[in-house]
Amino acid sequence: MEQKDIWLESLITATPQEGRELAIKMSRKSIAAIQTDPEVRKSLRSDYATDTKQLIASANVIAIDFQTIAMANNYWRD
Amino acid sequence: MEQKDIWLESLITATPQEGRELAIKMSRKSIAAIQTDPEVRKSLRSDYATDTKQLIASANVIAIDFQTIAMANNYWRD
Amino acid sequence: MEQKDIWLESLITATPQEGRELAIKMSRKSIAAIQTDPEVRKSLRSDYATDTKQLIASANVIAIDFQTIAMANNYWRD
Amino acid sequence: MEQKDIWLESLITATPQEGRELAIKMSRKSIAAIQTDPEVRKSLRSDYATDTKQLIASANVIAIDFQTIAMANNYWRD
Amino acid sequence: MEQKDIWLESLITATPQEGRELAIKMSRKSIAAIQTDPEVRKSLRSDYATDTKQLIASANVIAIDFQTIAMANNYWRD
Amino acid sequence: MEQKDIWLESLITATPQEGRELAIKMSRKSIAAIQTDPEVRKSLRSDYATDTKQLIASANVIAIDFQTIAMANNYWRD
Numbered sequence: 001m002e003q004k005d006i007w008l009e010s011l012i013t014a015t016p017q018e019g020r021e022l023a024i025k026m027s028r029k030s031i032a033a034i035q036t037d038p039e040v041r042k043s044l045r046s047d048y049a050t051d052t053k054q055l056i057a058s059a060n061v062i063a064i065d066f067q068t069i070a071m072a073n074n075y076w077r078d
Numbered sequence: 079m080e081q082k083d084i085w086l087e088s089l090i091t092a093t094p095q096e097g098r099e100l101a102i103k104m105s106r107k108s109i110a111a112i113q114t115d116p117e118v119r120k121s122l123r124s125d126y127a128t129d130t131k132q133l134i135a136s137a138n139v140i141a142i143d144f145q146t147i148a149m150a151n152n153y154w155r156d
Numbered sequence: 157m158e159q160k161d162i163w164l165e166s167l168i169t170a171t172p173q174e175g176r177e178l179a180i181k182m183s184r185k186s187i188a189a190i191q192t193d194p195e196v197r198k199s200l201r202s203d204y205a206t207d208t209k210q211l212i213a214s215a216n217v218i219a220i221d222f223q224t225i226a227m228a229n230n231y232w233r234d
Numbered sequence: 235m236e237q238k239d240i241w242l243e244s245l246i247t248a249t250p251q252e253g254r255e256l257a258i259k260m261s262r263k264s265i266a267a268i269q270t271d272p273e274v275r276k277s278l279r280s281d282y283a284t285d286t287k288q289l290i291a292s293a294n295v296i297a298i299d300f301q302t303i304a305m306a307n308n309y310w311r312d
Numbered sequence: 313m314e315q316k317d318i319w320l321e322s323l324i325t326a327t328p329q330e331g332r333e334l335a336i337k338m339s340r341k342s343i344a345a346i347q348t349d350p351e352v353r354k355s356l357r358s359d360y361a362t363d364t365k366q367l368i369a370s371a372n373v374i375a376i377d378f379q380t381i382a383m384a385n386n387y388w389r390d
Numbered sequence: 391m392e393q394k395d396i397w398l399e400s401l402i403t404a405t406p407q408e409g410r411e412l413a414i415k416m417s418r419k420s421i422a423a424i425q426t427d428p429e430v431r432k433s434l435r436s437d438y439a440t441d442t443k444q445l446i447a448s449a450n451v452i453a454i455d456f457q458t459i460a461m462a463n464n465y466w467r468d
Contacts, residue, residue: 231384
């Protein structure tokens with residue numbers, strides 16, 4: 001039986017803002033896929049949350065993931 | 079009842095320049111989603127506003143978000 | 157009455173080279189949107205104009221903005 | 235006879251989440267193509283798994299590779 | 313009379329390799345647009361030509377500019 | 391007579407994995423176009439092959455070049 005956490009069933013969202021939230025989630029999940037220990041991730045959080053260089057780099061990742069989601073949703077035009 | 083701040087209802091803007099302004103807003107909102115404390119964000123502002131490396135990195139994020147918005151608006155061609 | 161500086165009325169340019177010039181302008185305007193003080197921007201100029209790392213990072217931003225402009229102009233094919 | 239490891243037969247996946255997993259695999263394979271010694275790669279793992287700057291940079295790579303995979307799958311829309 | 317150096321008349325090239333060469337030229341021209349003094353650029357050359365971090369960052373710019381050129385040429389498919 | 395090394399005749403490859411190999415080659419050729427001395431490039435190799443930051447940055451370049459190749463091949467769908 002499938003036990004794996006299914007967190008990305010679709011790229012389709014109701015609104016652009018929900019698309020943005022999905023992009024943030026996707027970016028976080030990428031980091032979790034590399035650093036698999038949630039305790040370590042928690043301890044690392046202070047490293048980047050007050051480092052503007054890393055906040056900007058995170059926004060770059062979110063922008064790329066959001067572009068993909070926006071394409072999938074035909075930019076919520078229709 | 080929905081209390082959440084709705085800040086991204088649409089990617090459609092009247093002009094390219096408004097699209098650019100939306101891209102800047104989106105980039106800022108990404109950072110706010112990670113560093114949720116407005117006081118901390120305010121205190122961090124001086125870290126990047128006079129650091130050209132970070133200003134350039136911010137412009138990179140804006141360029142990606144603007145590309146998505148430009149696609150959504152069919153490049154304001156019609 | 158509208159007093160705001162309108163600097164981006166259209167993504168359409170006559171030639172690819174003018175598109176390139178618009179991309180450079182867009183990148184500069186992104187930085188100006190974050191660091192709004194022109195005197196500070198002027199004083200920062202020497203920080204990046206002789207730092208190849210930052211020159212390359214600037215070229216990265218220009219490349220992304222130019223791609224958007226090229227798409228808008230259908231690559232100046234027709 | 236073909237002895238080479240065939241790890242990328244198709245960009246098509248059943249679900250977005252499998253697409254995400256393929257993107258992570260592709261990013262890893264890129265690094266393996268440059269640093270070909272698996273023992274060295276293993277020893278390097280601690281360098282980036284606890285360095286948030288590098289985790290964010292890795293997420294940037296995954297976001298780009300995922301965008302390509304999402305395009306290939308027509309965003310799993312049909 | 314027009315005295316300005318016209319270096320980008322078209323994104324169309326005969327072959328992918330010529331497209332690659334144009335991408336390299338475009339990246340160089342971006343840097344020249346910011347650091348306008350050719351003597352300074354020449355003196356800076358040694359800063360990045362032996363710094364692998366900067367060589368990789370340059371390759372990133374070339375990859376983006378080449379993608380735009382490849383799109384313009386319909387990937388040299390027809 | 392044409393003596394120049396022709397290394398990029400087409401973006402078309404038989405399989406996605408061959409496309410990936412072409413992306414790696416393209417990234418390497420970009421670096422070779424800037425640092426033209428093969429002996430210097432060889433001596434620089436140890437600088438990045440054990441530096442995870444640079445390995446990740448290289449994977450970013452490969453991801454962009456691969457996206458272009460995947461587009462050219464219509465994602466190997468047909």
